[in-house]
Amino acid sequence: MKGNGAEGAGPPAESSCPPPLEWKFSQVFGERIAGEEVQEVDIISAIEFDKSGDHLATGDRGGRVVLFERTDVKNYGSRKDMEKQDHSISRHPEFRYKTEFQSHEPEFDYLKSLEIEEKINKIKWCQTANHALFLLSTNDKTIKYWKVEEKKVKKISEMNVDAFQAVGNGSISSSSMTSPIGYLPNGGCSERPYGHFSYDLSFPPGGFPSLRLPVVTSQETSLIARCRRIYSHAHDYHINSISNNSDGETFISADDLRINLWNLEISNQSFNIVDVKPANMEDLTEVITSAEFHPTHCNMLAYSSSKGSIRLIDLRQSALCDNHSKMFEEREAPGSRSFFTEIIASISDIKFARDGRHILSRDYMTLKLWDINMDSSPVAIFQVHEYLRPKLCDLYENDSIFDKFDCCLSGDGMHVATGSYSNLFRVFGCIPGCNEATTLEASKNPLRRQVQIPSRPARSLNSFRQGAESPGIDMNGNSYDFTTKLLHLAWHPSENSVACAAMNSLYMYYA
Template sequence: MFYRSNSDGNGGETTWCFSQVKGTLEDDVTEADLISCVEFNHDGELLATGDKGGRVVIFQRDPASKQCVPKKGEYNVYSTFQSHEPEFDYLKSLEIEEKINKIRWLKKKNQAHFLLSTNDKTIKLWKVSERDKRVTGYNTREEGGRPRDPTRITQLRVPTVRPAELMVEASPRRIFANAHTYHINSISLNSDQETYLSADDLRINLWHLEITDQSFNIVDIKPANMEELTEVITAAEFHPTECNLFVYSSSKGTIRLCDMRAAALCDRHAKLFEEPEDPHARSFFSEIISSISDVKLSNEGRYMMSRDYLGLKVWDLRMETKPVETYPVHEYLRSKLCSLYENDCIFDKFECCWSGDDQRLMTGSYNGFFRVFERGAGGGRRGELTLEAARDAAARPRQPLRARRVAATAKRKKDEISVDCLDFNKKILHTAWHPHESIIAVAATNNLFIFQDKF
């Protein structure tokens, strides 16, 4: 796909335009309505969101939006179901939240769709299917489902299939539970489409989709004495094509590539990706901001992207010593780390994603801002873009978005916003990119914003 430059370099209009916003635009929002994950399926026809209330909402691409020229990235509600309920662990006297941490789609094999969803402890495999026909003419029961009196059945009827109103049903096919002591932060499907991994703070387990009562522990970093614990697992993902390879990141800013062919327990990594720390730049916050909140392998499998608190790094899997590309996301916050530590924002976990052709990167920031970086653009402003998921965009459908600028100093231009005026409650933690088109989905509190390239 041909991509235009992201910005005009002067904070003017961009090639991106607003398409849709889902969810109420009112200010009174409950905690349960906050979106906690966003995920496109493999062909981009479906888009799923999970929220803190344990609900999964699936949106389907509007067929008419694909036929018009140019194509539009518009989605309609397809199905809504309650995936997880709040639970209580009586042995540990702990409440288990219903919040959906991750959603992962399986590749489509038949007419039905399958997805995995997880909260802190339990993973569920859901089947989403359509039903637009009904069977009538049963011999042993009435149309309403009540059993018929056998003494009044005087003749046999041949059941017939008739058209009915379309119904979308979501049913749990598998429940994978009781395998994690700590909170699950990642699930990732293997390229074999038969196994998947789940990761918590100290362990990574390997599951088979057909087996719910058994999993294999493939990584265990729990020390014999918990006082010796120095790092925790923050994210994990399978390689997109090599079924034996997976990566996991840590709170110490390292990424480990493991090969399951080497040993049953991958306690020894095949490669370790770590950027040397500059001793002159070390501060009280260095360890916190170096913690990796998300790691994503590129679609073709050669590169890997990691997100720490202040920026994005792109690694070549063939070079462990340093990243091949570095993109500052909100470097202007470095002077604000003390106040961000006091309000706990410094512990926010930002996700990141690749475009379908691996040429662009996206991640979130504060004040409703999210960043799009164009690879190979020289790292200048022309290759980076700050956009805003603003509620007033709903009044301007298909209008080009205006690039935003943040001024790190007191002196600012007319079209810039001061770093002191940023709203840290409006944070973009979850984003997703359509696998084949220039369509992006951005979660902002309880709203799902959809943007697309106007070309």
């Protein structure tokens, strides 16, 4: 695969083959101790870096969003100051917990007798403004637009009251309980009980002190998350994707049959731009599985289907974009069809490369890298867990074959990554002729495995396969654990750092 010369345009030519990345464990948040039972609501269901890479957000099945902020940049003053430091010192992104908030609550649709889970399906960062963070989060039915900002906590630091007086319910009483003071309308006072006022207008000895008020100061700051918009009642089916547009004003949301276009400032109206619902539902042959806007062209977006195809659409062509401008689909090899062919061909996630020229897709068995200028076949195919092919029947029986794995690309377009079972994730190099394929286990155990796996020869000049393991061989040398799966991960936008979720734990790796 060759780049187009633009900034972050992709890997260099085949002649230069850099050494493979050496991955190291960086951090872990929320790792469970041995024997600890993980609650269902604590399992992470979404991960997303913001565009700067200085903030990371995770969502869980309990409807909570947790934010992390980068700390190593602050330690060096700024990113430029950090770059000026001695490069011989190994540095990598370090994060700390920032705040969390409850984004969604469980609901019940009485019209359809349907329970709506609070689980966060996707999180997307929006443009920052005035030092405040903005992000979108969605469950199956409702999208919310959040603003997270620091608010100064105001406290009363000084009550200007005489030391010999006590404060009670806003009134000031005398320290002597035997002679209560009566306040007169003209400002005078009497030492007689209330109700027996004296008309003596003389001032008390020493006169009245000047009027004093409490002093309010702002000493501390607190992070406040406020929901600014709620976008609801626009999807009949479960929302599987949301994606921000490069114009900073609009975003899309996709369910199984429709894609809607929203304006961030308008929550009660959306435009249906893709509708694949047939007149007769019995004629339904495929559904939408993922959708994403082009990173730089605000008029282009792509969506994937359960049949393994990716459609590129142009919003300038028509208001309803049922007709795609391009379709990317790998042709089926003759004689290779089986009962599981359509199931494992379903694409669970797509991502545009930063250059906007390439699209990465993840189906059950493979990663595929597509060039939008060449729709005949993918430019690269990466085997994620080919050794599971003989076990497809078992995977179908326990429903694991329907697991939806995320995929991600590095900012420079030279590497791609995705997850697998036994809390493993795989990183592949994208340069033709370079056989980089690394398998890592999400664990802070120093003995975690990092295995270099030989790849198959290139299939053609424009397409190559990497990381195909021998069938039946397990990475850990043990029986494969289908109950532990690494579904969600994200790549830092500018550095070789990966955040991945294993159950309720967030692991960070760097190279």
